[in-house]
Amino acid sequence: MTANADILQPAFVLHCQHYRETSLILQVLTRDAGRVALLAKGVRKARSKTAALLQPFLPLQLSYQGKAELKNLTHVESLPPFGVLQGLPLYCGFYANELLGRFLHPYDPHPEVFSAYQQCLVRLATGGDMHIALRLFELELLEHSGYGLDFAYTAGSGLAIEADKRYVFQAGRGLVADPLGPISGATLQALEVRDFSQAQVVAEAKLLMRIVIDSYLQGRPLKSRAVIQQIINGP
Known part of the structure; x- marks a missing residue:
């Protein structure tokens, strides 16, 4: 599925890695598009609160767009958590x-x-x-x-x-x-x-x-x- 845009797709972050000075590359599991690669631009800037949401095991809604295999993350919303994984x-x-x-x-x-x-x-x-x-x-x-x-x-x-x-x-x-x-x-x-x-x-x-x-x-x-x-x- 390589549609140009998905809006508020239920998702979980599977893996993330730093990209350049202020961005992240994410592997996410979405409900309706499967496993998707996303570029989260600028989320590691000092004033950004988005990076704190882009953690594994947190239920999210993500919007993204782009024609390439690596899509651009455009919006993040957190959903009510179901607990914390530890140990x-x-x-x-x-x-x-x-x-x-x-x-x-x-x-x-x-x-x-x-x-x-x-x-x-x-x-x-x-x-x-x-x-x-x-x-x-x-x-x-x-x-x-x-x-x-x-x-x-x-x-x-x-x-x-x-x-x-x-x-x-x-x-x-x-x-x-x-x-x-x-x-x-x-x-x-x-x-x-x-x-x-x-x-x-x-x-x-x-x-x-x-x-x-x-x-x-x-x-x-x-x-x-x-x-x-x-x-x-x-x-």
Whole structure:
């Protein structure tokens, strides 16, 4: 989507970098235009209050225009915040941002992903289970960006997933039965309906999502994941 202008588009800043002496280049996730690159001119001037709004995880409405890939930011409005990310949830938020940068193409709208991202941030900011918040977001991101898994049937054979069997993810195929597989059929059936009420489902879903995401990233590491792991494990 490369329209000349968007007015008051619901958005979140994913990443920002300094540009020249007083400007910023932003990567933002918008509801209706997808991932967009914006040039925010002059926002780092001493009297400007705009830079304080252009922070990750703050709900915003942005207006921008331009024919080039890099659009010009023209207006910023803040929306009521849903909480503050701090500590480990903050780095979980950066992990979600990094995934969006890897899996979404620029100007490819995915309103469902925008909604899933917003819900993920709300869960992280309001004390929800971080693991469940991230797994729900990962599942929706993969589903709507074209990498979703079929949790009802095995790849190739078309046989229904059975609760008492084990399964493994094979890149390029999907989920296949394997007596030594790390994921139970019961977990896959729970993921089909997004049921995380059992501890086993939460643990196996984390393992499965890591395997699936790593296969699509083809060896490219996620910086945020390494930081989270370091925080959890300690020095």
